[in-house]
Amino acid sequence: MAPSTPQQFASSGYQIEIAVQGYPGKAVCHGGLGWSTIVLMRGHGRVVLIDTGSFGQRQLIIDRLSAHGLQPSNVTDVILTHSHWDHSVNWVMFSKARIHIDGGELDWAVKEPWGLTPVPELYVRELAQSPQLQRIKAGDEVLPHLVAHRAPGHTPGHLIFVLHGEAHDLIFTGDAAKNRAEMLSLSADMTYDPAISRATMEMIWQLWRARPETILIPGHDLPMRIENSVPVYIGARKTGITAWFGETLDELHLFDLTGA
Numbered sequence: 001m002a003p004s005t006p007q008q009f010a011s012s013g014y015q016i017e018i019a020v021q022g023y024p025g026k027a028v029c030h031g032g033l034g035w036s037t038i039v040l041m042r043g044h045g046r047v048v049l050i051d052t053g054s055f056g057q058r059q060l061i062i063d064r065l066s067a068h069g070l071q072p073s074n075v076t077d078v079i080l081t082h083s084h085w086d087h088s089v090n091w092v093m094f095s096k097a098r099i100h101i102d103g104g105e106l107d108w109a110v111k112e113p114w115g116l117t118p119v120p121e122l123y124v125r126e127l128a129q130s131p132q133l134q135r136i137k138a139g140d141e142v143l144p145h146l147v148a149h150r151a152p153g154h155t156p157g158h159l160i161f162v163l164h165g166e167a168h169d170l171i172f173t174g175d176a177a178k179n180r181a182e183m184l185s186l187s188a189d190m191t192y193d194p195a196i197s198r199a200t201m202e203m204i205w206q207l208w209r210a211r212p213e214t215i216l217i218p219g220h221d222l223p224m225r226i227e228n229s230v231p232v233y234i235g236a237r238k239t240g241i242t243a244w245f246g247e248t249l250d251e252l253h254l255f256d257l258t259g260a
């Protein structure tokens with residue numbers, strides 16, 4: 001199984017690429033996978049990442065940038081939906097970028113107790129003191145055509161981002177809506193208040209239905225669009241694990257996690 005070819009979209013003067021495809025699952029005996037969606041956007045003189053994944057995704061990001069003749073130092077803007085480790089820790093890869101995050105989200109994250117939550121304690125503390133930090137808030141047009149919306153529930157200061165295109169919009173939901181099952185059930189797997197998460201997902205549905213063909217890009221699943229009132233996936237999932245169960249490093253056992 002070879003790495004997948006990234007999905008690409010074009011809108012509002014940006015080339016948009018799903019640099020890493022998020023995955024809607026957890027390990028049975030090993031906790032959360034943290035396989036989150038990372039989006040690369042190029043346009044308007046900017047090189048932008050929406051969320052940055054976690055440590056295991058660093059080389060993937062470098063490879064995707066390299067495919068476009070870019071390096072991490074060429075990234076101008078990193079936009080974080082929220083502070084959790086599997087979306088935020090790689091901000092440190094981008095020494096020249098502005099790091100955008102909701103100011104209230106960061107203030108909350110810095111005060112979270114150490115060692116007990118998915119907040120990466122030291123990374124958010126460094127970010128709070130960094131000259132690269134750009135505190136943003138709901139309603140801001142963070143980049144040309146890209147507007148932040150308040151989306152609490154998963155975390156208190158979670159933002160989603162709507163890219164207003166000529167033909168349709170793209171909505172980047174982070175973990176406010178992690179996957180298709182959450183959007184269909186209006187139930188969240190991780191939330192400090194299920195009612196608040198539900199209200200946020202109802203708000204996302206309103207944004208999604210507002211313009212036909214609008215694409216929703218969740219934090220841990222494939223992109224989707226609405227057809228006949230139902231969310232349908234765009235593109236195919238590609239996920240697997242290889243393991244060394246043999247006697248040499250050449251003997252690899254492949255577990256296909258693509259699912260139905």
Ligand SMILES: [Zn+2]
Pocket residue numbers: 082084087154175
């Ligand atoms: Zn999260």
